Amino acid sequence: MSRPTILRVPPLSPQLHDTVGERYDAVDPADLATRAADVVGIVSSNAGRVGGDLIASLPNLGVIANHGVGYDNIDVSAALARGIAVSNTPEVLDDAVAETAIALLLAVRREVVLADRFVREGRWPDAQYPLTAQVAGSHVGILGLGRIGQAVATRLVALGCTVSYHNRHRVDDVPYAYAASPVELAAAVDSLVVVVPGGASTDALVDREVLDALGPDGVLVNVARGSVVDQPALVAALQDGRLGGAGLDVYADEPNVPAELTALDNVVLLPHVASGTHLTRAAMRDLTLANLASWLDDGTLRTPIPEMSAQ
Numbered sequence: 001m002s003r004p005t006i007l008r009v010p011p012l013s014p015q016l017h018d019t020v021g022e023r024y025d026a027v028d029p030a031d032l033a034t035r036a037a038d039v040v041g042i043v044s045s046n047a048g049r050v051g052g053d054l055i056a057s058l059p060n061l062g063v064i065a066n067h068g069v070g071y072d073n074i075d076v077s078a079a080l081a082r083g084i085a086v087s088n089t090p091e092v093l094d095d096a097v098a099e100t101a102i103a104l105l106l107a108v109r110r111e112v113v114l115a116d117r118f119v120r121e122g123r124w125p126d127a128q129y130p131l132t133a134q135v136a137g138s139h140v141g142i143l144g145l146g147r148i149g150q151a152v153a154t155r156l157v158a159l160g161c162t163v164s165y166h167n168r169h170r171v172d173d174v175p176y177a178y179a180a181s182p183v184e185l186a187a188a189v190d191s192l193v194v195v196v197p198g199g200a201s202t203d204a205l206v207d208r209e210v211l212d213a214l215g216p217d218g219v220l221v222n223v224a225r226g227s228v229v230d231q232p233a234l235v236a237a238l239q240d241g242r243l244g245g246a247g248l249d250v251y252a253d254e255p256n257v258p259a260e261l262t263a264l265d266n267v268v269l270l271p272h273v274a275s276g277t278h279l280t281r282a283a284m285r286d287l288t289l290a291n292l293a294s295w296l297d298d299g300t301l302r303t304p305i306p307e308m309s310a311q
C-alpha cells in the first residue's frame with residue numbers, strides 16, 4: 001500500500017523532519033510543482049507560513065499538524081472553509097514556556113546578564129556591582145491567563161509576588177485580581193508578562209499607552225508573539241526611559257532583531273526558545289506526529305485547535 005504524502009513546511013527540527021520522512025512519503029516545497037495533488041497532510045511550525053495560497057494549491061489536503069501551541073502561522077479560515085483539520089500542541093510546553101518567562105523577569109530585574117558581563121570583563125576587583133531591583137514582593141501582571149499564563153502565575157506566587165491578570169473573560173476560581181483592560185493592568189503592576197496568542201485580535205495589544213502605564217520602573221516580558229507588542233513603540237519607550245526594561249523571546253520580524261534593541265543594556269533578548277528544552281520539544285514532536293497519525297487512521301485529532309470545535 002502506498003504511504004500518505006505529507007508536506008514538510010520548513011523550518012522543522014531535524015528530528016521532526018526526519019521522522020516524517022521515515023514514516024511517510026515526505027515532500028518539501030521544492031517538490032510541489034509535480035507533487036501538489038498527492039499531498040494529504042502538512043507538518044508545520046510557528047516560523048513556517050501555511051497561507052491561503054499554499055492551502056489552495058493542495059486540492060487533496062486534509063490535515064495540518066502544527067508543531068507549536070500557537071497557530072497564527074496558519075490561515076485557519078482558509079483551512080476550515082475547506083474542511084481541513086488543524087491541530088496544535090497545547091499543555092506539553094506550559095512548564096518550559098513559563099520557566100522562560102520567569103527566567104526573563106529575573107534576568108532583567110536582577111541584571112543577571114549585565115552582572116555576568118561585569119565579572120567576565122574583570123571589573124569586579126575595582127568596583128562593587130550596583131544594587132538591583134527585587135522580584136519577591138513585587139506585583140506582576142499577566143496578559144493572557146491561559147494555560148501558560150497560569151503556569152507563570154503559580155511560579156510567581158512561589159517567588160513571593162502578587163499576581164493580577166487581564167483576559168477578555170474573567171477566569172473562575174483563580175486567586176488573582178482581574179483588570180478590565182491591558183492599560184489598567186499595566187498601571188497596577190511593576191512588571192507585565194505577555195502570553196496571549198498572536199493574530200489579528202491581539203495585534204499591537206501592547207501599545208504606547210500600555211507601555212507608558214507600565215512606566216519608567218516597569219519591566220515587560222514577552223513570550224507570546226512579536227506581533228502582540230508595538231515594537232517601534234517598545235524601542236522608543238526603552239530609549240526614552242519611559243519603560244524600565246524588557247525581556248523578550250519573540251519579535252516582530254523573526255529572526256531579525258533591530259539594532260536599536262541589541263544596543264540597549266536594559267533588555268534581555270532570547271531567540272524564540274521558550275519551549276526549547278529536550279523534554280518539551282520531544283513531547284511536542286510526539287503530539288504533532290500523534291495528531292497526524294490519528295487523522296490518517298480515523299479522521300480524528302488528539303488536540304484540534306479550538307476553532308474546529310466552534311464550527
Ligand code: NAP
Binds near residue numbers: 093147166249274
Ligand atoms: P491559551 O491557553 O489559549 O491562553 C491564551 C489566553 O490569552 C487566554 O486566557 C485568553 O483569554 C487570552 N486572550 C486571548 N486573546 C486575548 C485578547 N485579545 N486580549 C486579552 N486576552 C486574550 O494559550 P496558551 O497555551 O497559554 O498559549 C498562549 C500563546 O503563547 C500561544 O498562542 C503562543 O502564541 C504563545 N507561545 C509562545 C511560545 C514561545 O516559544 N515563545 C511558546 C508557546 C506559546 P480570553 O479568551 O478570555 O481573552
Ligand code: 8YV
Binds near residue numbers: 046047067070273275
Ligand atoms: C514554537 C511556539 O512552536 O508553541 C508555540 O507557539 O512559538 C514555539 O513552541 C517552536 O519553537 C517551533 O516549533
